[in-house]
Amino acid sequence: MAGEERSVKVKIDNVKRIFNTRNGEMVALNGVSLDIMENEFICVVGPSGCGKSTLLNIIAGLLEPSSGKVYCDGKEVQGTGTERGVVFQQYALFPWMTVKKNVMFGLNLQGIKGTEAEEIAMKYIKMVQLEDFVNHYPKELSGGMKQRVAIARAYAVNPSILLMDEPFGALDAQTRTQLQSELLETWEKERKTCFFITHDVDEAIILAQKVIIMSARPGRIKEIVDINIPYPRTQETKMSKEFLDLKNHIWGQVYQEYLEVRK
Ligand SMILES: Nc1ncnc2c1ncn2[C@@H]1O[C@H](COP(=O)(O)OP(=O)(O)O)[C@@H](O)[C@H]1O
Numbered sequence: 518m519a520g521e522e523r524s525v526k527v528k529i530d531n532v533k534r535i536f537n538t539r540n541g542e543m544v545a546l547n548g549v550s551l552d553i554m555e556n557e558f559i560c561v562v563g564p565s566g567c568g569k570s571t572l573l574n575i576i577a578g579l580l581e582p583s584s585g586k587v588y589c590d591g592k593e594v595q596g597t598g599t600e601r602g603v604v605f606q607q608y609a610l611f612p613w614m615t616v617k618k619n620v621m622f623g624l625n626l627q628g629i630k631g632t633e634a635e636e637i638a639m640k641y642i643k644m645v646q647l648e649d650f651v652n653h654y655p656k657e658l659s660g661g662m663k664q665r666v667a668i669a670r671a672y673a674v675n676p677s678i679l680l681m682d683e684p685f686g687a688l689d690a691q692t693r694t695q696l697q698s699e700l701l702e703t704w705e706k707e708r709k710t711c712f713f714i715t716h717d718v719d720e721a722i723i724l725a726q727k728v729i730i731m732s733a734r735p736g737r738i739k740e741i742v743d744i745n746i747p748y749p750r751t752q753e754t755k756m757s758k759e760f761l762d763l764k765n766h767i768w769g770q771v772y773q774e775y776l777e778v779r780k
């Protein structure tokens with residue numbers, strides 16, 4: 518997008534995170550620096566245990582870095598904030614609330630109540646195509662539907678960045694593909710900054726403008742791969758040579774790190 522000015526949404530500056538475990542100190546992340554630009558769609562891949570969730574939780578303000586800092590819109594992150602919306606792999610819906618009440622929850626916390634909250638909630642419930650299920654409870658929904666509710670709930674409070682930790686990881690392949698398409702469609706419309714963790718290389722390439730490959734413990738950024746495939750991307754994109762070349766490359770890099778973990 519020529520001439521478009523983009524600012525840094527989130528700045529990760531030399532972040533290190535140590536956990537105290539029974540076996541002593543464990544360095545989960547070391548020397549991680551990254552700028553997440555406004556409107557950018559970033560995916561993070563890397564072997565299990567390399568610190569992806571730790572990094573996301575630090576950006577979300579759910580965990581503190583042991584050293585280094587994270588800034589969101591130039592302000593140091595200290596604790597959670599509504600400008601950073603989080604979607605986890607496990608749906609984290611309130612089981613005693615209907616779909617509509619779940620989506621309205623964050624709005625109510627922000628002091629938005631009554632019909633205004635309902636209207637906003639309905640807009641995002643429609644976005645995820647659940648308008649026929651507004652009065653259902655989570656236990657009455659499939660996994661994919663529950664995750665749609667979680668996405669609607671994250672969008673409803675209008676965060677300036679979405680932090681998604683393997684949000685489709687628990688879904689079957691077909692549902693996952695469908696939710697990828699829906700998320701892509703939404704992102705193309707709203708261009709909301711997305712920081713999306715996945716262990717699925719295909720998913721990373723189909724979604725992202727940039728794929729961050731993390732190395733095995735201690736987690737560091739190993740490589741940043743630009744995905745210069747134009748949007749809109751479809752499932753056919755996955756058959757293109759461009760896609761397959763990127764997949765080979767990224768998969769190879771991640772696989773090396775898997776081998777590191779097993780050593
Ligand atoms: N609260 C914690 N206490 C101790 N160790 C932790 C904690 N959270 C994560 N870890 C460890 O930190 C490493 C990175 O974990 P995590 O960020 O969850 O990795 P990933 O999401 O890439 O699978 C792992 O070895 C994990 O066991």
Ligand SMILES: [Mg+2]
Nearest residue numbers: 569570571682
């Ligand atoms: Mg994780």
